[in-house]
Amino acid sequence: MALVVQKYGGSSLANSERIRLVAQRIAKTKDSGNQLVVVVSAMGDTTDELIKLASQVAKQPGEREMDVLLSTGELISSTLLAMSLESLGYKAISLSGAQAGIKTDSTHNKARIISVSVKRILEEIEKNNIVIVAGFQGINQQLDTTTLGRGGSDTTAVALSASLKADMCQIFTDVEGVYAADPRIVPGAAKLDEIGYDEMLEMANSGAKVMHPRAVELGEMYNIPILVASSFSNVSGTIIREEIAMEVRNKVRGIAHDANVARITVLGVPNRPGIASAILAPLAEANVSVDTIVQNISVGNTTDFTFTVDRSALAKAKSIVDPLVETLGARECATDSTLAKVSIVGTGMQNSPGYAAMMFRTLSEQGINIQLISTSEIRITCIIAERDVNIAVRALYESFEAEIAKAARP
C-alpha cells in the first residue's frame, strides 16, 4: 500500500462543484488501495480577497492578525473537501496546520517550517481516514498561527511528504505540468516530462509560476520526486526529480520570464569598500528581496550600483535607498519600473559559452536592447523592457526549440 500526498491548488477548489470533482479524484486514488494525505490551498482567490478586506479596515494590518485571517482560507477548503468525501461514503478528516503538527518559526507572513510531528496524521491514517490538511499554515512556539508566504501550500505538501516518507508527492494545479515556455505566450510550447530540481528552481525563481521555489528546494533536500499535473484532466504531468538521463544534459530545458521587474540605480557612489553592503543590508533587514545586482567598473573614483527588485517592492526599496544617497555621498537614485527579465535554463549550459552568444544574437535580431545580464551555472538572464518580453520569449523559444525538443522527449 502506497502513501500518497496530494496537493490541490486554489483554482482546482474554486467552487463547490470543483470541490466535488476533486473529492471524486481523491476517492479514485483511495479506491486503488492507497493511503492518502491531501493538502489544500484556499478556494480560488480567497487569499487575495482576505488581504483586500484587511486593507479596508486597517492601513497596516498587524502581521499576527493577518496570519490568523489568511489561515482561514485553507480551513474553509479543507473542511468542505472532507465533508464532500464523507458524502461520497469515504472516511475523511480535516486538520489545521497546527493539528497536523506543522511547527514554524515566528516570522509572520513568511514563516519557515522547523519540524513536523506527524503523530496525529498517522493516527488518522491508521483509522482509515483520508487526511485533509490545510496548507500554507503552521504554528509557532507561542502557539500562534503562522503562514508560510504566498503559494506556501506547495511547501506544506512537500514537507509532509518528507516527514511521512511518502511514496509520492503529487501537486495538482490548473496546468498540465511544467512547460518549456509559458504556453500563453508560446502556444506550441513543449510540456516537459521531467525536469531536475536545480532547473526547476531556476525556472521558478526566474518567473515560472507553476511551483513555489521553496517547495522545490525542500524536495531537493529530501530527494522527494514531485509530480506536477492538472486536476482538470488525466494527462500525465511533469516529474521534478534528481538528475535526469545523462543523454539529455547539455540542453536548454526551458525559457522563463517575469514581466514584473523594477530597477534601482544609485549613480555616482564613491568607490570605497563597504558600499554594496551599506546599500543592501538595510534592504535585507526590511525583507526586500533583491535579484540581479551589478556594480559598474569605476570611472574616476565613483561607480554606479544597480539592482532589480520585484515591481511590487519598488516603492519600499526606494524609500530605503533614497536617504542613503546623501549618507553615502552618491549623486542620485534612479528607478525604472517598466522592465522584465527573460531567462534560458538548463543544467547542460555549464561551460558552454555558445548558449549566451545565441541568446544575445536572438534578442538583437528582434531589435531588443539588453539592459543587464546575469548568469548562474545553469541560467542566463537578460533584463529587457517589459514591452519586449513576449517577443523575446517567442524568439528565444524558436532559437532553442531543437534543444528543448530533445530535452522534452528523451
Ligand code: ASP
Ligand atoms: N492560499 C495561499 C495563497 O494564495 C497559499 C497557496 O495557495 O498555496 O498564496
Ligand code: MG
Ligand atoms: Mg492560492
